[in-house]
Amino acid sequence: MRKIKMTTNKTLYAAYAAIVETALSQLASDGVLPADASFANVTVEPPRDPSHGDLATNAAMVLAKQAKTNPRALAEQIAAKLEAVDSITGAEIAGPGFINLRLDPAAWLGELTAIADMGGDYGRSVMGEGRRVNVEYVSANPTGPMHMGHCRGAVVGDALASLLEFAGHNVTREYYINDAGxxxxxxxxxxxxxxxxxxxxxxxxxxxxxxxxxxxxxxxxxxxxxxxxxxxxxxxxxxxxxxxxxxxxxxxxxxxxxxxxLGIHHDVFSSEAALHAAGKPDEAEAWLRANDFVYDGVLEAPKGKAPPEDWEPVELPLFRSTKFGDDQDRPIKKSNGAWTYFGADLAYHMQKASGADELIDIWGADHAGTVKRIKAAVAALSEGQGKPVPFDVKLVQMVQLMRGGEPVKMSKRSGNFITIADMIEEVGKDVVRFTMLTRKPEAQMEFDFAKVVEASKDNPVFYVQYAHARIRSTMRKAADAGFAPSGDALAQLGEEEIALIRNAAQFPRIIEAAAKAREAHRVAFYLYDLAADLHAFWNLGNDNPQKRFIVEQDKGLTEARLFLGQAIGQVIRNGLAVLGVEAVESM
RNA sequence: GUCCCCGUAGCUCAGGUGGAUAGAGCGUUGGAUUCCUAAUCCAAAGGCCACAGGUUCGAAUCCUGUCGGGGACACCA
Incomplete structure (x- = not known):
């Protein structure tokens, strides 16, 4: 074997990605590919259309240019190498140069054993390599209970933190208390x-x-x-x-x-007042001045159609955020000498960056206007200290609360707003969390109480939980009948079961892709799909009793199917755990 | 005026960072319940991926512009 960056667990997709890479490396030493060829864009994925095979790779198309040949010609050479691999029963070239691989069913069945062996760790990845990631979320002003406006960001942040943790990062969950304003x-x-x-x-x-x-x-x-x-x-x-x-x-x-x-617990609560008391903003200013990121200057009058009535030019300490793409330099202190919010926030991020390899902030979309300046601040820090700290701000769009199609009015002024406590009492934690994750965060969403409460079958969360409950129920029933899940006779499982395994086996890939993209909602959608597969498989047994999990006369088949069911249940459980949603035993 | 996000089926939304014939749910139409949980499943109909250019073997996806929806544009927090 050559050096293959196996940063993942040895799950099926990862294993075949490695096999493809090995084949490519051989072609490189054979001189078919240039020795310094980059495999960075090569993917090994399940094809969208299952009839194309078990796995597909785009290697020939991506590498054709580097090899100075056409995709199909290169594909033939790659396919020849891959066909020589024992567990690969076929490698066909299709379309513009895809190579479709068919695997020995034993390869898939083996994944079931892997799931059973790894249990709660199936899907866990070492991708993050233990990097310290600070995720700051919620950070609601400490002026009252949490209301619905905070809910989405809270759930999105928490699920992202769990996801990154599951993907091998060392995560700190942080809350910034704005207690100084x-x-x-x-x-x-x-x-x-x-x-x-x-x-x-x-x-x-x-x-x-x-x-x-x-x-x-x-x-x-x-x-x-x-x-x-x-x-x-x-x-x-x-x-x-x-x-x-x-x-x-x-x-x-x-x-x-x-x-x-909501099931949310932060590791660190940082106080803005404490930050001031410790003189952090002064330290930050001194450092920024020394590195020419802060200077004394006069702000330009705001452009646009609404010139402020009482505008007058004042000299203030300004941060050079324009150097990093902002359209204006930003004051870190007010004319009365007090720190601006930005001034303190800048110091706060410097503090966070000193103890982390990576920062992620989850903000409400109404703060979008300040993203550039704070990113500029972190960039300045990285640049000035020669230690790049990747920094990502995730903007979470507002949730429009509805009740029976009518918008719910909320007014903080009158003190009349729907709190998170109200909401959880009404619909339950799992529904709130899962629903908030069924939309990508940067898109606006509606949350209709009437719909979510009354028509519970419209809730994806119940759909997923039901799949898990069905499996658990079957296990109980089977145990009563004297059957126990067993991996001994897996060869009895057929194409329908293997189709289910294919999807379950994707879980580790989904986790890594979601973690890489910082998008926890992908896990929610995946679980929905997997639940759909399980339900479809289940219903085969309605028409044909031979296709049920429990087939009384056939102990071997029954116990193999139970083994399969247990594995699917395990994957659902692991996924729900990442989202902070309970996997129920019965419904 | 500037900046950010969004625009995909009648409705609510996915679409794995450029891949093969565009995917679900709801709704509509037609079916499955002597069943391991029907909170489920099967099938049909439904699309100019807002519009116009560009980039390349290949674009819903990337770049530019236009239109439409939402949000932000203080020395506020």
Missing amino acids: GQVDVLARSAHLRYREALGEEIGAIPEGLYPGDYLKPVGEALAQEFGDKHAAEDEAEWLPIFRAEAVTRMMGLIKSDLAL
Whole structure:
């Protein structure tokens, strides 16, 4: 064997990719291919049309130019090499130069044993090579409970983190607490009002500009309990810092319990206030100035049709984000000397980058405008320190909440919004999570309560869970009848079973492709397809009892099919685990 | 005015980073239930992949432009 980059588990698709690469390497030493030929674009995949065979490779088409020949001629030479491999029973050339491979059925049956052996680790990859990836997600402002607006990003971020972990990365799940801005003052004042209310004061209507939500009542009561009337009549300057900290702590408690309902637990909570207290923004500024990424300058007046009324030129410390493709340099401090959000965020990302090989942020699409500057900041850091830190911002589009086709109105101002807790109570964690993953994150989506709650059969999550439940039920039934899954007589399995194995065997590829693309939703769609295959296979038994899992008279066949069923169930379970959705035993 | 995302079946959406004849669900039409769970399955109908150019052996996919939908364009967070 030559050096083949086997970064994956030794699953079937990976094994045949390696075999193809070996054949190509031989052709390179035979002089058919140039010695330095690059196999980077060679793929070995199942053909879209199963009648074409078990596997197809595009090697001849990709390499024809390098070999200075035409695809079909090259394909013949590659096919000859591949046909010599024991487990390959046929290598045909088709279309513009595809090579379609047919495998000995034993190769597929062997995959079942692999699934059984690896169990919960089937599909796990070492692709990430242990790289430290920091995934920051949720980071909702600590001013109230989580509402639906946060939900999608939370689920997408969490599933992505799990996916990367399963694909061999060393993942840190991080939450950035924006506890330093003006909105925390508003929170503190709102809490103080509720505190006075709890002490028996008549507060009347909540004034404009404060948070009216009822969730602050218990906070006020707790604070009254803790402080008595100590802070009731003080000047604001006295109690504000105390109430800020207290209120933020309590809001984070609320948020964490909401996240727990979704099955989400972060490893690290980073506080913006702590960042400031530690002088991180100053450090960042000093470093950026030293490297000429920050200078004092005057912002241009905004272009476009809406010139601000009170525009006046001011000199501010500016970050050279234009150097990295932004259309304007961005201030890191305000004219009053305070840090801008960006100034702090920049320092925060520098901090994150120092402890990770790669950063991923999950943001709401309403922050799209700030992607360029923060990417610029991380790029500057990489450039300045000679340590490239790949940084990706995933934008998650808004969810339009519907109920029976009508948009659900939400207003933060009135305190009337649908919280995550409400939603989970209504439809359940698994439905929320899976549904959020049935659309690619960068596309807008509708979430219709009426549909998801009432017509439960429209829910892909039930479809997938049902497939798993069916398998488990069959296992129980079979055990009662004295059958146990066994890999001893797998040769009895026919073409229909092997078709099922083909799809199950794709799981490791799907995991790697999804992880590479940072798209957890692919796993959800894959599971749906696999469930469909299982259901279709199952229904063969409706017409023909000989095709059921349990065929009383044939112990060998039954136990082989149970072995198959167990493997499919295992794959579904592993996939659902990545998505954070439960694989139920019965429905 | 600038920037970002989206545009695929009547509707809701996939489409493995350029591959073979374009894929599901819902809805419509017609079928399967003495069944290991019918929350399932089978079949039919339904397409100018928004439009126009370009790149190459080959484009729904990449590049440019136009149109349409959504969002963002403070020293806010």
